[in-house]
Amino acid sequence: MDEVKVLLSEKDLPNAWYNIIPRLSKPPAPALNPKTKEPVKPEDLAPIFPESLIQQEMSPEPWIEIPQEVREIYKLWRPTPLRRARNLEKALKTPARIYFKDESVSPPGSHKPNTAVAQAYYNKKAGITRLSTETGAGQWGSALSFACKLFDLKCTVYMVKVSYEQKPFRKSLMHIWGGEVFPSPTDRTRSGREILAKDPDTPGSLGIAISEAVEDAATHEDTNYALGSVLNHVLLHQTVIGLEAKKQLELIEEKPDVLIGCVGGGSNFAGFIFPFVGDIMEGKLEAEVIGVEPTSCPTLTKGAYTYDFGDTAGLTPLLLMHTLGHSFSPPAIHAGGLRYHGDAPLLCQVVKDGLVKPRAYPQNPCFEAAVLFAQTEGIIPAPETSHAIKGAIDEALKCKETGEEKVIVFCFSGHGHFDLASYDAFLEGKLQDYEYPEEKIKESLKVLEHFPKFPTGI
Numbered sequence: 001m002d003e004v005k006v007l008l009s010e011k012d013l014p015n016a017w018y019n020i021i022p023r024l025s026k027p028p029a030p031a032l033n034p035k036t037k038e039p040v041k042p043e044d045l046a047p048i049f050p051e052s053l054i055q056q057e058m059s060p061e062p063w064i065e066i067p068q069e070v071r072e073i074y075k076l077w078r079p080t081p082l083r084r085a086r087n088l089e090k091a092l093k094t095p096a097r098i099y100f101k102d103e104s105v106s107p108p109g110s111h112k113p114n115t116a117v118a119q120a121y122y123n124k125k126a127g128i129t130r131l132s133t134e135t136g137a138g139q140w141g142s143a144l145s146f147a148c149k150l151f152d153l154k155c156t157v158y159m160v161k162v163s164y165e166q167k168p169f170r171k172s173l174m175h176i177w178g179g180e181v182f183p184s185p186t187d188r189t190r191s192g193r194e195i196l197a198k199d200p201d202t203p204g205s206l207g208i209a210i211s212e213a214v215e216d217a218a219t220h221e222d223t224n225y226a227l228g229s230v231l232n233h234v235l236l237h238q239t240v241i242g243l244e245a246k247k248q249l250e251l252i253e254e255k256p257d258v259l260i261g262c263v264g265g266g267s268n269f270a271g272f273i274f275p276f277v278g279d280i281m282e283g284k285l286e287a288e289v290i291g292v293e294p295t296s297c298p299t300l301t302k303g304a305y306t307y308d309f310g311d312t313a314g315l316t317p318l319l320l321m322h323t324l325g326h327s328f329s330p331p332a333i334h335a336g337g338l339r340y341h342g343d344a345p346l347l348c349q350v351v352k353d354g355l356v357k358p359r360a361y362p363q364n365p366c367f368e369a370a371v372l373f374a375q376t377e378g379i380i381p382a383p384e385t386s387h388a389i390k391g392a393i394d395e396a397l398k399c400k401e402t403g404e405e406k407v408i409v410f411c412f413s414g415h416g417h418f419d420l421a422s423y424d425a426f427l428e429g430k431l432q433d434y435e436y437p438e439e440k441i442k443e444s445l446k447v448l449e450h451f452p453k454f455p456t457g458i
């Protein structure tokens with residue numbers, strides 16, 4: 001058990017994704033058509049998604065085969081290492097053993113290509129020639145541009161305006177991989193034009209950019225939409241993370257006591273924990289599972305569990321999830337990927353079932369944790385990832401008090417090489433902590449009062 005890096009060979013790359021849907025105690029509540037409020041039918045989604053992904057969205061199959069073409073591309077960076085953070089353990093003087101699943105080794109530097117590659121593949125197979133999408137901090141836009149290039153698809157990215165201005169290098173990545181990028185809101189879509197008419201200087205938001213990308217796809221025959229988080233098929237593709245991590249822990253005969261990840265829309269965390277959560281539900285594993293979010297966007301810890309739109313304009317289906325309200329506009333914290341008003345319905349369901357405990361931290365302590373990590377383990381974490389690290393460090397410090405030799409495993413969702421300006425701001429003491437005020441949350445939840453509540457019997 002002295003391994004610092006636990007590596008798998010290419011032949012250990014999973015053959016199938018792990019579908020949690022048929023393993024849940026109750027079937028997930030259906031997504032609702034935004035107009036009729038009836039459960040969405042596959043044909044409602046057909047204008048923006050290929051049939052294969054729509055099927056995966058509701059599939060009852062416990063395992064879904066990973067197409068060979070997708071596996072071949074995964075091999076560019078997968079299987080990813082599971083690393084032991086020995087230097088961090090020493091710095092903390094903890095008896096705990098800390099491991100992290102390192103998703104930062106992918107070409108765009110995060111877990112996001114795990115689903116981008118799969119989505120590009122299925123859209124290509126369906127005869128689509130262009131994908132449209134939104135991006136906040138630029139992680140998803142760069143992952144999808146990369147994936148589209150590999151399958152010879154065009155890629156149009158609506159990038160939240162404030163990030164477009166603050167993160168020029170993510171934009172460069174998208175350009176290098178052949179994507180076209182527009183600062184959102186744009187005048188290319190009706191939703192964009194309406195927002196600009198009301199507020200020409202708006203910094204934009206993920207919800208607005210989603211409205212634009214969905215509208216672009218819905219109004220162009222050759223174009224589909226790709227979402228980087230939240231939806232069931234996205235979480236499904238991300239389960240390669242957890243499946244590999246499980247195998248790696250088995251190889252070194254470790255059993256996790258605590259599993260931790262950061263939560264934006266929930267895809268890296270869910271992809272990491274679902275295979276373990278399955279074992280917990282079957283009584284094969286006892287572990288604490290902790291999802292960490294920012295206090296400035298406290299979806300799981302303070303949001304309501306109710307139906308809401310996925311976007312600001314109300315074009316997407318209604319999803320049953322923990323939400324702060326689709327009009328919620330979080331403060332511009334540096335972990336841009338964690339600034340989403342809702343969360344993946346499947347993740348929310350396991351939180352609701354008590355299998356996952358949510359927790360929130362302000363950004364300064366997270367950056368502090370990230371810098372300690374960089375100074376001990378060498379890798380500079382993405383600001384999003386720093387939330388998982390802070391969670392892991394707090395758990396390791398608890399072990400120091402109790403003397404417990406727990407095994408703590410967290411998902412290292414990405415590196416922060418394109419977020420160095422936010423590290424500068426932190427080191428110069430310029431970062432503000434922000435706790436979203438209760439009254440403001442109540443205010444943005446008010447619009448949901450007349451939305452369907454979660455269906456009885458489900």
Ligand SMILES: *Cc1c(COP(=O)(O)O)cnc(C)c1O
Pocket residue numbers: 110111112139140228229230262263264265266267268269337338382384385413414415
């Ligand atoms: C996008 C992103 C996140 C947040 O998205 P999830 O869907 O919650 O995983 C977290 N970490 C990194 C590095 C990201 O790029």
